Amino acid sequence: MLSVENLHAGYGSSEVLRGTSLHVKQGAVVALIGANGAGKTTTMRAISGMLKPTSGRILLEGRPVQGLPASAIARLGLAHSPEGRKVFGPLSVEDNLLLGAYSRLPKFFGFRSKAAPGLASVYELFPRLHERRKQAAGTLSGGEQQMLAIGRALMASPRIILLDEPSMGLAPVIVLEVFNIIRRLKEAGITLLLVEQFAKSALEVADYAYVMEHGGIAVEGTPDELNQNEKVLAAYLG
Amino acid sequence: MNSIIIVQMAVSGALMGLVYALIAYGFQLTYATSKSINFGQGELVMLSAFFSLTLLDAGLPYWLMVPGGLLFGAMMGLVVERACVRLSLEQKSEGWILLTIIFGLLSFSAAENIWGRDDRPFPSPISADAFNVFGISITPLELSVAIGVFAVMGLIELFKHKTLLGKAFEAVSADRDAAELMGISATRTIMLSFGLSGMVAAMAGILISPITTVGPTMASALILKAFSVAVVAGLDSGFGVVLIGIALGALESLTSFYLGSGWREAPGLILLIMALALRPNGVFGKANIRKV
Numbered sequence: 001m002l003s004v005e006n007l008h009a010g011y012g013s014s015e016v017l018r019g020t021s022l023h024v025k026q027g028a029v030v031a032l033i034g035a036n037g038a039g040k041t042t043t044m045r046a047i048s049g050m051l052k053p054t055s056g057r058i059l060l061e062g063r064p065v066q067g068l069p070a071s072a073i074a075r076l077g078l079a080h081s082p083e084g085r086k087v088f089g090p091l092s093v094e095d096n097l098l099l100g101a102y103s104r105l106p107k108f109f110g111f112r113s114k115a116a117p118g119l120a121s122v123y124e125l126f127p128r129l130h131e132r133r134k135q136a137a138g139t140l141s142g143g144e145q146q147m148l149a150i151g152r153a154l155m156a157s158p159r160i161i162l163l164d165e166p167s168m169g170l171a172p173v174i175v176l177e178v179f180n181i182i183r184r185l186k187e188a189g190i191t192l193l194l195v196e197q198f199a200k201s202a203l204e205v206a207d208y209a210y211v212m213e214h215g216g217i218a219v220e221g222t223p224d225e226l227n228q229n230e231k232v233l234a235a236y237l238g
Numbered sequence: 239m240n241s242i243i244i245v246q247m248a249v250s251g252a253l254m255g256l257v258y259a260l261i262a263y264g265f266q267l268t269y270a271t272s273k274s275i276n277f278g279q280g281e282l283v284m285l286s287a288f289f290s291l292t293l294l295d296a297g298l299p300y301w302l303m304v305p306g307g308l309l310f311g312a313m314m315g316l317v318v319e320r321a322c323v324r325l326s327l328e329q330k331s332e333g334w335i336l337l338t339i340i341f342g343l344l345s346f347s348a349a350e351n352i353w354g355r356d357d358r359p360f361p362s363p364i365s366a367d368a369f370n371v372f373g374i375s376i377t378p379l380e381l382s383v384a385i386g387v388f389a390v391m392g393l394i395e396l397f398k399h400k401t402l403l404g405k406a407f408e409a410v411s412a413d414r415d416a417a418e419l420m421g422i423s424a425t426r427t428i429m430l431s432f433g434l435s436g437m438v439a440a441m442a443g444i445l446i447s448p449i450t451t452v453g454p455t456m457a458s459a460l461i462l463k464a465f466s467v468a469v470v471a472g473l474d475s476g477f478g479v480v481l482i483g484i485a486l487g488a489l490e491s492l493t494s495f496y497l498g499s500g501w502r503e504a505p506g507l508i509l510l511i512m513a514l515a516l517r518p519n520g521v522f523g524k525a526n527i528r529k530v
Binding site for chain 2: 074075079086106
């Protein structure tokens with residue numbers, strides 16, 4: 001589904017990613033964990049085209065996408081729910097969701113009826129968003145904004161979703177809720193690449209995980225393997 | 239009697255103010271998507287007016303000239319985007335300020351060379367014979383300005399709120415990166431905003447020219463006021479520009495009536511300075527509130 005091969009990327013003259021490689025299989029939930037500054041978010045940004053990689057290859061369903069603009073990669077079926085959620089604050093919750101499906105909807109008229117089934121299933125997953133559908137997205141609580149960001153990514157009916165730090169800045173109860181949602185997405189067969197600071201919770205839902213260090217992959221394996229790796233245990237799982 | 243004159247002056251001024259508002263609205267469109275402003279917008283008004291006049295001279299009927307002029311304005315807007323704005327935005331520089339000013343200067347010289355330095359009358363089939371409403375005389379021509387301004391702004395606002403493409407326009411204004419992640423091309427959306435802005439400028443030119451005249455210098459007279467209106471109302475104020483435009487237009491014509499026409503430019507500049515000092519986001523502007 002998604003293959004990243006020997007990816008290099010950075011900001012200006014500072015190189016953050018020094019040869020990162022990872023693979024996500026169809027229907028799998030893959031977690032990317034590691035310390036702050038290891039390059040997790042940079043990896044996500046490079047995959048979705050927000051940041052142009054300096055070298056390396058990114059294959060989405062076998063098709064090279066490195067260097068394409070983010071909008072083109074999104075149209076190929078990759079939905080990135082970015083760090084900090086980035087909902088469209090002044091727009092209503094429903095407009096945010098409609099924009100999530102932008103690439104597959106008619107641009108002028110009739111987009112509402114075409115988006116209706118997708119909207120209904122997102123509202124079923126997040127009843128809270130239905131209650132607040134007319135409200136400006138910027139006035140939602142952090143947890144609700146995160147639900148909106150996930151819902152917006154789902155609206156695209158994507159082939160794969162990149163979820164960057166969905167638990168960032170949220171209260172512990174809400175974090176539990178977010179992980180419940182991720183579990184439900186997994187049961188629905190959605191392919192996920194997940195970046196998380198809560199390594200333990202991430203490993204509970206993931207099928208496979210990569211541990212990043214200094215812009216590269218330090219360790220990889222199934223959650224069981226990582227749970228037995230003493231180095232990983234000491235550094236990330238306490 | 240005296241009060242009737244005052245009201246008369248205010249009404250005529252307010253109509254002029256609506257044209258300032260329309261040009262200011264053009265500023266808002268490009269500012270929303272690209273956070274840049276075309277300082278050659280006044281020259282776009284002037285070029286489009288001259289082009290429309292040429293169409294009329296070539297024998298095109300008025301109602302066919304209007305879409306032709308609007309199309310020309312939209313194309314010029316795209317030229318500004320490509321030539322002056324895109325590269326500097328890609329490099330995250332403020333180069334567009336100088337480049338759009340240069341575009342204005344070039345347009346001014348080009349207009350002088352192509353159409354001459356003289357102000358020329360702009361014929362319109364709409365009657366300039368005044369009729370009386372409660373003692374105030376209004377001409378159908380003036381009324382057409384008001385209708386035209388509201389029609390253009392109304393249509394664009396309708397587009398922004400009722401179509402998905404319009405919502406994408408607002409998404410790019412709110413968060414360019416996030417919009418890209420939805421599959422919305424920010425570059426194309428910015429092109430669209432410059433096209434619309436150019437069209438709005440052309441409409442302003444076509445509406446105002448029959449009342450004033452067409453000449454290379456019309457740009458500088460309009461642009462300063464329009465810029466004041468845009469900043470005083472706020473660069474994201476939507477219809478706020480209409481109220482400020484009307485107020486400034488009325489104030490201007492009263493000032494020139496009571497203090498002499500030399501003072502005509504004063505209210506716009508004073509309002510601009512006051513707004514920058516007291517409310518930098520504009521009277522109707524939204525302050526930047528960001529939840530962290």
